[in-house]
Amino acid sequence: FFNLCKYKSKDTKLINLGSGSEYSRDHWVSNMSESYFDTHIPQDSHSFSKYLMAKYIESSTDKNLLHLRIFGIFGKYEDYRNKFISNCIAKNLLHLPIIINQNACYDYIFIDDFSKIIEKLISNDVKNKSLNITPTQSTDLISINNQIQKILNINTGFELLNQGNGKEYTGNNSSLLECIGNFDFMPIEKSVEILLLYYSSNLNLINR
Secondary structure, rough: HHHHHHHHHOOOOOEEEEEHHHHHHHHHHHHHHHHHHHOOOOOHHHHHHHHHHHHHHHHOOOOEEEEEEOHHHHEOOOOOOOOHHHHHHHHHHOOOOOOOEEEEOOEEEHHHHHHHHHHHHHHHHOHHHHEEEEEOOOOHHHHHHHHHHHHHHHOOOOOOEEEEEEEEEEEEHHHHHHHHOOOOOOOHHHHHHHHHHHHHOHHHHOOO
């Protein structure tokens, strides 16, 4: 990251992909806005590295640096072994048990929407240094599994290891929408269905 910043030309825009974890996992609150950044310093190495990059960009005078905080993102080609939505789809297709550690509310953005947003941010003059890249509508893990099973017309349910709700991982996207205007986010039901159809036609890619 620092090499890219050092050697890029001044008129070259650099868009850095960060994470909502920069807000510090231990201190997540509902609907976090960009102003919440640096209220707490994240402790794990992944989040802290993202935090340092964000700090650098926000303190830089280079107008061609932009930091995007992604919360949850999903789509084709991700690692279905450990990414929740793809993992849940794969297990339901193979009739394997669904085990959810604890239900929680997340901001998942579909990769197609993310790509469209990137195109807008490349072509637009963005005055913000950092932006949350989150949909307007949040969802929870149980609802995602229920939607998958509804599409597949099965009712095998799931096992929940811990009752109650885990820490919410959601961000405010009002600054993003101010930059790109009204954006028609794909409903989670539709994007999950698209991904399910992809895995259904590519079962050979899934290692049971």
